[in-house]
Amino acid sequence: MRDERPVEMLLGLVALSTTTALVLIAVFIFIEGVPVIARVGPAQFLLGRRWAPDAGSFGIFNMLAGTVWVTVGALCLGVPLGLACAIFLSEVAPRPLARMLKPALELLAAIPSVVYGFMGVVVLVPLVRTTLGGPGFSVLAASAVLAVMILPTITSITYDSLRAVPDSYREGSLALGAGRWQTIAMVLMPAARPGILAGVILGTGRALGETMAVLMVAGNALRAPTSPLDPVRTLTANIALEMGYAQGEHRQALLATGLVLFVVIMAANSVALALSSRRAGEGG
Amino acid sequence: MTAGAGGHKLRTVNLSVFYHRTQALHGISAAFGERLITAIIGPSGCGKTTLLRCLNRMNDHLPGFRLTGEVLLDGQSIYRPGTDLRRLRTVVGMVFQRPNPFPLSVFANVAYGPRVHGVSDRMELWATVERALREVGLWEEMRRRLDRPAPDLPLGQQQLVCLARLLAVRPEVILLDEPCSALDPLATLRIEDLMRRLKCRYTVIIVTHSMRQAARVSDRTIFMLDGRLIEEGPTAAIFTSPRDRRTEDYITGKLG
Ligand SMILES: Nc1ncnc2c1ncn2[C@@H]1O[C@H](COP(=O)(O)OP(=O)(O)O)[C@@H](O)[C@H]1O
Ligand SMILES: [Mg+2]
Numbered sequence: 001m002r003d004e005r006p007v008e009m010l011l012g013l014v015a016l017s018t019t020t021a022l023v024l025i026a027v028f029i030f031i032e033g034v035p036v037i038a039r040v041g042p043a044q045f046l047l048g049r050r051w052a053p054d055a056g057s058f059g060i061f062n063m064l065a066g067t068v069w070v071t072v073g074a075l076c077l078g079v080p081l082g083l084a085c086a087i088f089l090s091e092v093a094p095r096p097l098a099r100m101l102k103p104a105l106e107l108l109a110a111i112p113s114v115v116y117g118f119m120g121v122v123v124l125v126p127l128v129r130t131t132l133g134g135p136g137f138s139v140l141a142a143s144a145v146l147a148v149m150i151l152p153t154i155t156s157i158t159y160d161s162l163r164a165v166p167d168s169y170r171e172g173s174l175a176l177g178a179g180r181w182q183t184i185a186m187v188l189m190p191a192a193r194p195g196i197l198a199g200v201i202l203g204t205g206r207a208l209g210e211t212m213a214v215l216m217v218a219g220n221a222l223r224a225p226t227s228p229l230d231p232v233r234t235l236t237a238n239i240a241l242e243m244g245y246a247q248g249e250h251r252q253a254l255l256a257t258g259l260v261l262f263v264v265i266m267a268a269n270s271v272a273l274a275l276s277s278r279r280a281g282e283g284g
Numbered sequence: 285m286t287a288g289a290g291g292h293k294l295r296t297v298n299l300s301v302f303y304h305r306t307q308a309l310h311g312i313s314a315a316f317g318e319r320l321i322t323a324i325i326g327p328s329g330c331g332k333t334t335l336l337r338c339l340n341r342m343n344d345h346l347p348g349f350r351l352t353g354e355v356l357l358d359g360q361s362i363y364r365p366g367t368d369l370r371r372l373r374t375v376v377g378m379v380f381q382r383p384n385p386f387p388l389s390v391f392a393n394v395a396y397g398p399r400v401h402g403v404s405d406r407m408e409l410w411a412t413v414e415r416a417l418r419e420v421g422l423w424e425e426m427r428r429r430l431d432r433p434a435p436d437l438p439l440g441q442q443q444l445v446c447l448a449r450l451l452a453v454r455p456e457v458i459l460l461d462e463p464c465s466a467l468d469p470l471a472t473l474r475i476e477d478l479m480r481r482l483k484c485r486y487t488v489i490i491v492t493h494s495m496r497q498a499a500r501v502s503d504r505t506i507f508m509l510d511g512r513l514i515e516e517g518p519t520a521a522i523f524t525s526p527r528d529r530r531t532e533d534y535i536t537g538k539l540g
Contacts, residue, residue, distance in 0.1 A: 166384070168380060168382060168384035169384060169386055169387075171342065171380065171384070172380065172384045172385075172386065172446070172449075173386070173396070173400075174342070174373070175340065175342055175373055175377065175378040175380075175450075176373065176374070176377065176396060176397040176400060176449065176450065176453055177369075177370040177371065177372075177373040177374040177397065177400065177401065177453060178370075178396075178397075178400040179370060179400075182400050186396065186399070186400070187386050187388075187396075190386075190387065190388065191386070191387045
């Protein structure tokens with residue numbers, strides 16, 4: 001038998017270094033970000049409406065609101081679409097077709113986000129401007145681009161959860177005279193719910209963290225939006241826009257913004273992880 | 285030939301079934317008497333499940349499934365074009381080999397059928413759930429635990445919940461595919477008891493690999509081998525004086 005220890009050690013090293021990197025990043029953001037939040041005051045930092053780095057005002061509320069608008073919008077568009085795709089692939093499409101379409105859909109996740117942003121600028125923004133009015137660079141445009149970007153995540157995880165539902169449930173329901181859609185709505189979706197929730201939360205995390213595509217189509221105005229057609233600046237876009245020249249306290253405030261995002265996304269992922277492991281536990 | 289109280293509820297006429305190229309049933313003509321328990325016995329792979337599932341068209345969606353011949357329910361072909369599958373399956377209901385309660389509460393499981401067929405009134409659903417659970421003898425045990433997830437129950441109770449779930453839609457024919465093969469002896473006895481009580485109101489057809497079970501509960505027995513009906517008759521006659529050599533071999537354990 002060949003000695004496998006070198007391979008094991010290499011893999012261990014890789015695992016160790018990625019974990020270490022994650023911890024280091026977390027520590028770095030905390031150390032750099034916490035002092036500003038402490039100085040400004042957490043409430044003032046999160047809820048302050050004035051972001052004027054030159055004047056030393058660091059309130060991220062407008063951008064926080066922007067992130068919430070854009071993310072909620074993306075979920076409103078992306079979740080129904082993603083569920084519909086998954087239900088179609090799992091329950092309606094012939095198996096060979098599903099086996100072809102699913103990898104194609106997952107490939108969408110591999111397209112660089114700048115390409116999505118580009119498509120948004122070229123197609124979506126003019127479309128919003130001409131059909132709905134406003135500048136076109138807007139919450140709506142950003143949400144729509146994000147919806148397409150989170151579609152693979154939601155579809156793929158929902159599909160897997162639906163496939164994991166035993167056929168005996170489908171048969172049991174049909175044998176009682178239920179129709180196909182009743183079976184889907186009343187048995188399969190509830191059975192797959194933990195997995196579906198995990199998919200939605202992972203999609204949310206992705207939407208919260210996405211930067212480039214949003215930055216390109218959102219307009220980036222420093223105001224809290226009042227309508228889906230208003231331009232908007234998200235937390236991530238703000239960091240990307242200002243990090244290049246920020247110095248001193250401004251720079252720290254941007255890192256503190258990153259800290260807020262980091263905490264929110266970590267929380268979302270932990271919930272998703274808990275949900276999906278609960279599902280695995282139930283499957284036994 | 286002794287038919288049931290009301291003659292034959294279900295009949296197959298020269299029924300042949302194919303999965304792709306392979307033939308699973310060869311020209312089966314069998315009759316199932318009303319308010320009787322008919323047992324289908326035979327070695328594993330002889331086509332018992334296939335025959336049973338033809339009776340409520342649960343085979344329709346299987347890949348490569350094809351059927352010739354007829355299945356008559358109250359004299360009407362269930363395979364004629366335009367048959368309402370949903371209605372057919374409320375008349376001819378089925379309990380599966382492995383208990384398959386939905387991952388919902390006991391109440392939601394039993395109320396599922398009526399809900400699917402448009403009942404939404406709470407009081408009516410409660411009444412139906414109580415009636416169905418009483419019918420399978422689970423009401424006293426379950427009345428305080430109706431909100432428990434059904435899959436958390438012991439297997440025997442799961443199977444009874446599945447039976448109650450079926451009775452809630454008021455079927456006329458009950459198909460049972462080895463309903464006890466996953467259960468312990470006590471739960472098995474309980475189901476067999478129940479079957480004897482159910483036969484006053486329902487036409488019961490049970491597939492079983494246990495000849496003793498067939499002998500204990502059934503009025504008539506059908507013996508199958510390699511997709512063919514070998515012998516059919518009153519259970520006592522089949523077990524004491526089989527006419528066919530192969531039936532005798534199977535019953536005495538020389539076969540399968
Ligand atoms: N879905 C299917 N596709 C192809 N062949 C099948 C299918 N179901 C059953 N068969 C075949 O049909 C024959 C009868 O099977 P089955 O009705 O399950 O027998 P039994 O219930 O008596 O064990 C077997 O040879 C089996 O391999
Ligand atoms: Mg079988």
